Amino acid sequence: MPSWVHADGWRRRTFAGPAAFTGPPWSAVSAVVVRESGEFAGDCGLTPQRVDGVDEIEVGYHIRADLQGNGYATEAAAACRDFARDVLGVRRLIAIIDPANAPSQRVAVKIGLEREKTATVLGGERVVHAGAL
Numbered sequence: 498m499p500s501w502v503h504a505d506g507w508r509r510r511t512f513a514g515p516a517a518f519t520g521p522p523w524s525a526v527s528a529v530v531v532r533e534s535g536e537f538a539g540d541c542g543l544t545p546q547r548v549d550g551v552d553e554i555e556v557g558y559h560i561r562a563d564l565q566g567n568g569y570a571t572e573a574a575a576a577c578r579d580f581a582r583d584v585l586g587v588r589r590l591i592a593i594i595d596p597a598n599a600p601s602q603r604v605a606v607k608i609g610l611e612r613e614k615t616a617t618v619l620g621g622e623r624v625v626h627a628g629a630l
């Protein structure tokens with residue numbers, strides 16, 4: 498497991514901009530690097546989310562377009578799942594996914610998060626995958 502960083506500031510700059518950011522005060526996002534080369538491949542991490550009025554922990558992942566299809570997201574997300582369970586004591590993990598994003602839903606299923614429902618979250622209709630840890 499790579500070192501973990503509190504990346505709230507990074508998320509503010511990268512995804513939303515300070516004025517638009519309304520999320521929780523923390524998230525734990527780590528760089529994903531190619532083991533053999535050390536090359537930056539993307540990010541993966543855990544973020545609190547409120548879905549249908551319930552506080553949840555979400556696993557999220559992004560892999561560079563030119564490195565997709567190598568199993569990196571699955572490996573990183575599985576490591577985050579294990580970290581959430583074994584270190585943080587999280588008992589339920591979700592993934593919030595655009596309905597059109599088949600690769601992301603496949604990654605969620607591969608780490609044990611089955612499709613549970615749709616919900617209006619993160620500004621639109623999303624598929625929520627979930628699993629007990």
Ligand SMILES: CC(C)(COP(=O)(O)OP(=O)(O)OC[C@H]1O[C@@H](n2cnc3c(N)ncnc32)[C@H](O)[C@@H]1OP(=O)(O)O)[C@@H](O)C(=O)NCCC(=O)NCCS
Pocket residue numbers: 557558559560561564565566567568569570571572593594595598599600601603604
């Ligand atoms: C989603 C994403 C992280 C996956 O990264 P990745 O490293 O390529 O994922 P993996 O290689 O671990 O696994 C991808 C799986 O999706 C499958 N897949 C790829 N394209 C697919 C498609 N069009 N339909 C169905 N499955 C698809 C792959 O076959 C693979 O499953 P398999 O191992 O059973 O064959 C990557 O596509 C990405 O960064 N997308 C943009 C950001 C994003 O959408 N993040 C998720 C936000 S919820």
